[in-house]
Amino acid sequence: MAKILAVDDSASMRQMVAFTLKGAGYDVVEATDGAEALEAAKNGQVDLVLTDINMPNMDGIALIKELRALPNYKFTPILTLTTESGSDKKIEGKSAGATGWIVKPFSPDQLLATIKKVLG
Amino acid sequence: MTVDMSQFYQTFLEESFEGLDTMESCLLNLDVGDADIEAVNTIFRAAHSIKGGAATFGFDEVAEFTHVVETLLDQIRSGERPVEQNLVDYFLQSVDCLRTMLHAVQSEAPVMTDDVRALMQALEAALGGEHVATVESSTSDAQTTNSDGSGGQWSIQFSPHATLMKTGNDPVRILRELSSLGDMTAMLDVTSLPVLSEIDPEVCYLKWTIDLNTDAAEADIAEVFEWVSDDCDLQINSSMVQQSSEQSTAPVSHEKKITPDAEAPENGLDIVSLETSFKLLQPQANELAKRFYETLFLRYPQVKELFKNTSIEQQQGKLIAALQTVMQQIREPEKLADTVFALGQRHQNYGAEKDHYALVGETLIYVMADMAGEHWTSKIEQAWRQALSMIAEIMLSAYSTKTPVASDKVTDAKPSGAAPAPAKPSVTSDKNTASTAPKMASGESGSIRVSTDKIDGLINMVGELVITQSMLGQLGEDMDMSKIEKLRDGLAQLERNTRELQESVMQIRMLPISFAFQRFPRMVRDLQTKLGKQIELKLSGEQTELDKTVMEKIGDPLVHLVRNSVDHGIELPAERVKAGKPEKGVVHLDAYHQGGNIVIEINDDGAGLNKERILEKARSQGVVGADEELTDERIYDLIFQPGFSTAAEVSDVSGRGVGMDVVKRNIRELGGSIEVSSQPGVGSSFKIRLPLTLAILDGQLVRVGNETYIIPLVSIIESLQVKNENVNAIAGQAELYKLREEYIPIMRLYEVFDVDPDSEDLTKGLLVVVEGDGQRAGVFVDDLLGQQQVVIKSLETNFKRIEGISGATILGDGTVALILDVGGIVKVSQNTKGRPKRSKSAVDKSKKDLDEKLLEISDGANKAA
Numbered sequence: 001m002a003k004i005l006a007v008d009d010s011a012s013m014r015q016m017v018a019f020t021l022k023g024a025g026y027d028v029v030e031a032t033d034g035a036e037a038l039e040a041a042k043n044g045q046v047d048l049v050l051t052d053i054n055m056p057n058m059d060g061i062a063l064i065k066e067l068r069a070l071p072n073y074k075f076t077p078i079l080t081l082t083t084e085s086g087s088d089k090k091i092e093g094k095s096a097g098a099t100g101w102i103v104k105p106f107s108p109d110q111l112l113a114t115i116k117k118v119l120g
Numbered sequence: 121m122t123v124d125m126s127q128f129y130q131t132f133l134e135e136s137f138e139g140l141d142t143m144e145s146c147l148l149n150l151d152v153g154d155a156d157i158e159a160v161n162t163i164f165r166a167a168h169s170i171k172g173g174a175a176t177f178g179f180d181e182v183a184e185f186t187h188v189v190e191t192l193l194d195q196i197r198s199g200e201r202p203v204e205q206n207l208v209d210y211f212l213q214s215v216d217c218l219r220t221m222l223h224a225v226q227s228e229a230p231v232m233t234d235d236v237r238a239l240m241q242a243l244e245a246a247l248g249g250e251h252v253a254t255v256e257s258s259t260s261d262a263q264t265t266n267s268d269g270s271g272g273q274w275s276i277q278f279s280p281h282a283t284l285m286k287t288g289n290d291p292v293r294i295l296r297e298l299s300s301l302g303d304m305t306a307m308l309d310v311t312s313l314p315v316l317s318e319i320d321p322e323v324c325y326l327k328w329t330i331d332l333n334t335d336a337a338e339a340d341i342a343e344v345f346e347w348v349s350d351d352c353d354l355q356i357n358s359s360m361v362q363q364s365s366e367q368s369t370a371p372v373s374h375e376k377k378i379t380p381d382a383e384a385p386e387n388g389l390d391i392v393s394l395e396t397s398f399k400l401l402q403p404q405a406n407e408l409a410k411r412f413y414e415t416l417f418l419r420y421p422q423v424k425e426l427f428k429n430t431s432i433e434q435q436q437g438k439l440i441a442a443l444q445t446v447m448q449q450i451r452e453p454e455k456l457a458d459t460v461f462a463l464g465q466r467h468q469n470y471g472a473e474k475d476h477y478a479l480v481g482e483t484l485i486y487v488m489a490d491m492a493g494e495h496w497t498s499k500i501e502q503a504w505r506q507a508l509s510m511i512a513e514i515m516l517s518a519y520s521t522k523t524p525v526a527s528d529k530v531t532d533a534k535p536s537g538a539a540p541a542p543a544k545p546s547v548t549s550d551k552n553t554a555s556t557a558p559k560m561a562s563g564e565s566g567s568i569r570v571s572t573d574k575i576d577g578l579i580n581m582v583g584e585l586v587i588t589q590s591m592l593g594q595l596g597e598d599m600d601m602s603k604i605e606k607l608r609d610g611l612a613q614l615e616r617n618t619r620e621l622q623e624s625v626m627q628i629r630m631l632p633i634s635f636a637f638q639r640f641p642r643m644v645r646d647l648q649t650k651l652g653k654q655i656e657l658k659l660s661g662e663q664t665e666l667d668k669t670v671m672e673k674i675g676d677p678l679v680h681l682v683r684n685s686v687d688h689g690i691e692l693p694a695e696r697v698k699a700g701k702p703e704k705g706v707v708h709l710d711a712y713h714q715g716g717n718i719v720i721e722i723n724d725d726g727a728g729l730n731k732e733r734i735l736e737k738a739r740s741q742g743v744v745g746a747d748e749e750l751t752d753e754r755i756y757d758l759i760f761q762p763g764f765s766t767a768a769e770v771s772d773v774s775g776r777g778v779g780m781d782v783v784k785r786n787i788r789e790l791g792g793s794i795e796v797s798s799q800p801g802v803g804s805s806f807k808i809r810l811p812l813t814l815a816i817l818d819g820q821l822v823r824v825g826n827e828t829y830i831i832p833l834v835s836i837i838e839s840l841q842v843k844n845e846n847v848n849a850i851a852g853q854a855e856l857y858k859l860r861e862e863y864i865p866i867m868r869l870y871e872v873f874d875v876d877p878d879s880e881d882l883t884k885g886l887l888v889v890v891e892g893d894g895q896r897a898g899v900f901v902d903d904l905l906g907q908q909q910v911v912i913k914s915l916e917t918n919f920k921r922i923e924g925i926s927g928a929t930i931l932g933d934g935t936v937a938l939i940l941d942v943g944g945i946v947k948v949s950q951n952t953k954g955r956p957k958r959s960k961s962a963v964d965k966s967k968k969d970l971d972e973k974l975l976e977i978s979d980g981a982n983k984a985a
Contacts, residue, residue, distance in 0.1 A: 009165070009169065010135055010169040011135050012128045012173050012177070015131050016123070016128045023123065054164075054165050056162070068286075076288055083168070083171070091350075097287050099287050099288035099289050099347060101347070104175065104176060105176040106176070117293065117297055118293060
């Protein structure tokens with residue numbers, strides 16, 4: 001089953017995302033910020049990255065840029081988790097190389113539907 | 121897939137409280153006019169996370185409020201708005217307000233109070249009346265539906281830019297998604313495809329012309345291309361509009377519908393009957409709720425158990441709120457189903473069982489019928505029965521979907537005993553929690569956050585323990601004398617493992633004292649403004665670790681002491697200048713380890729304690745005799761007397777005289793002590809000494825006859841052999857021992873506990889001089905045995921509280937020894953003096969009960985092991 005890297009500095013969001021994805025049978029790797037996520041991504045190939053934008057240490061935008069610079073992650077789908085109000089964040093993420101976005105707040109069902117769309 | 125969101129509530133609340141603490145401390149350090157951008161970012165991020173979480177987990181009011189705060193913060197972050205003092209004040213108020221709101225969420229009390237609304241309006245006004253978009257709730261399904269029912273034939277030109285794939289997008293995925301909307305025919309245009317040798321695999325050369333036959337709306341089709349709208353040329357044309365005759369039905373998000381009964385009139389529920397009867401009863405809602413619970417408990421006493429942790433007033437409020445919500449949403453079946461479903465999940469957490477629903481329904485109908493009187497018709501009753509049974513059905517359907525909480529995660533490691541908290545019925549529902557809210561810092565939650573390193577260390581040690589155990593096991597299988605050396609080694613190793621494990625487990629409960637200190641910057645800031653003083657708060661030793669329980673209990677005494685220092689200690693700026701001191705006073709909080717204790721010092725460079733006034737007050741209260749001379753130490757100690765305050769005027773900050781005695785009592789209850797020292801004009805210093813943990817104490821084992829007792833080492837001053845010439849017996853049976861210049865009462869332990877001693881002759885035993893609750897006493901025992909660390913087992917949880925005994929422990933040989941509560945035993949001895957002794961058999965009986973109980977417990981523990 002596909003392996004997903006879930007990055008968010010909020011523990012509850014991470015828990016919710018991880019629980020939902022695991023429940024649907026995905027392998028989940030969790031990271032609390034960009035730096036940790038980059039490390040995790042380098043340690044083992046993941047099939048999809050879900051990342052929050054606003055995080056300490058390394059934010060989501062910087063993470064996306066770093067990931068896209070890695071040969072292994074050139075085409076890996078990366079989805080940002082952004083809030084409705086941050087529509088410029090969608091664009092910023094997109095131009096940094098994100099595949100798409102999921103708008104917060106989202107329900108577990110919406111999350112799964114989007115992931116399924118991307119992973120097929 | 122249904123995910124029970126309530127399992128994440130606790131984490132959300134914890135991280136939100138932490139976020140609020142961070143916000144608060146950053147706000148306090150924020151320089152008006154020249155704000156540190158990183159600090160503003162941190163504050164913004166905290167607010168942002170709370171908003172996101174609140175919206176996701178369905179706490180809409182919290183999300184709505186935080187949204188306003190966040191919008192303001194965003195303007196500061198982007199430089200649109202300077203940091204002004206009034207904004208900082210607003211933000212600090214918002215932090216308090218959010219704390220209150222989250223506590224309300226925790227206790228399921230109403231979140232949106234008038235205070236919240238007022239502050240929100242103020243914030244919105246600060247925003248300049250800009251329209252603040254409200255946040256979407258998580259449950260609302262964002263899917264657009266084809267409301268006008270137009271479906272049909274679409275022609276789509278999809279020409280990806282060469283770079284489309286660079287963002288991880290894939291035309292194939294888009295086509296696949298498109299095909300899921302209806303019948304699709306795609307024509308591939310390969311004209312741009314270069315010769316094979318020139319193909320760059322990272323570039324998209326293809327284009328498509330797509331015919332799609334679908335009922336989906338144009339917006340749905342466009343949504344498929346949402347992520348790539350900048351990476352392609354796209355044209356979506358309706359080639360033929362076809363009026364769909366079948367009106368698309370309203371989307372149903374739940375499998376369970378409110379309208380399952382096809383035979384019922386209209387859409388299943390007799391809404392008209394429900395609404396009319398509810399309107400009739402609504403003015404008497406309070407009465408209804410009151411009578412409902414009265415009747416329920418009268419008819420079905422068994423359900424009373426479910427409400428033992430909550431106040432009935434609160435329950436009545438909840439019942440009314442639930443009824444109102446149901447009636448408000450009754451015309452919106454999906455929404456109602458969601459609400460009721462969520463309610464069901466909560467009820468499961470409370471322990472409500474299936475059978476209870478029928479009881480509740482019956483009772484409700486009975487009470488309503490009774491109150492409605494002649495207006496109650498069989499039609500109405502039928503409508504309510506139907507509605508209630510549907511609601512019960514949906515609520516019960518929530519039960520089966522509840523998944524057990526996985527506790528196998530190491531990253532967020534929590535003690536496995538920590539249950540998900542939303543189930544915890546809360547006691548605090550007082551609306552006036554605003555002022556007490558900051559007290560309930562995150563440290564008081566039932567769970568604890570432990571670093572992965574600590575857990576890994578533990579696992580490692582358990583691993584070693586297992587190795588030692590298997591080694592010893594092997595030795596035991598064929599033991600002979602030649603292996604005695606190995607056995608000894610193995611046992612030594614076991615001892616080391618056990619000790620290390622014990623230390624590490626204790627470590628887990630240890631938190632840095634900064635958790636207790638963090639509230640002070642804000643408090644001092646608020647106080648100095650209020651009192652017109654200038655104060656610098658210095659904190660040091662914040663990383664000193666302390667047991668979580670001790671930390672929670674020391675919080676309030678510390679607050680009291682710091683308040684006192686600020687209010688009474690530090691002088692007004694003018695006075696300070698007059699005394700030749702800098703205008704700004706200093707309050708210094710320091711923590712450090714010393715021996716097996718943690719020491720917390722609160723120092724100030726204020727006026728110092730006024731000896732004369734304390735003495736005068738003590739004399740007027742008759743605490744001290746008119747011509748009694750006291751040492752400075754004893755004088756300062758007087759401030760811990762109940763009802764003792766020398767503040768000339770009672771201020772609302774401190775000085776009511778309730779407090780210092782409570783401070784001292786709280787510290788004593790933790791097995792600690794407090795000392796005061798002071799120098800007029802230079803300042804005062806309070807020194808609190810606390811044990812690092814409450815679970816283990818250093819004990820002195822003493823023997824009386826065949827019994828072993830444990831006296832906490834901290835309360836022992838000395839032990840001595842009694843000389844007859846120093847013993848004075850005075851009237852009323854009290855015996856006094858002359859210890860140097862002081863007379864202390866002698867307590868014969870065998871008398872207190874009614875056991876047979878070796879000897880009743882004082883010279884044949886030993887006198888242990890102890891101090892408890894400020895009183896010294898000599899405890900007469902047969903012998904001192906040894907000192908050891910003992911693990912305290914609570915008597916109350918397994919047996920009952922006994923005066924003079926603080927707990928029990930199991931000794932190495934398996935016998936149970938009682939741990940003496942020195943303060944209590946002094947009291948007991950005073951009470952038993954001159955009174956007939958307790959009947960021996962009664963004491964024996966309670967002791968026998970206790971032994972049996974303790975045996976059971978240790979048996980249980982052995983079995984579990």
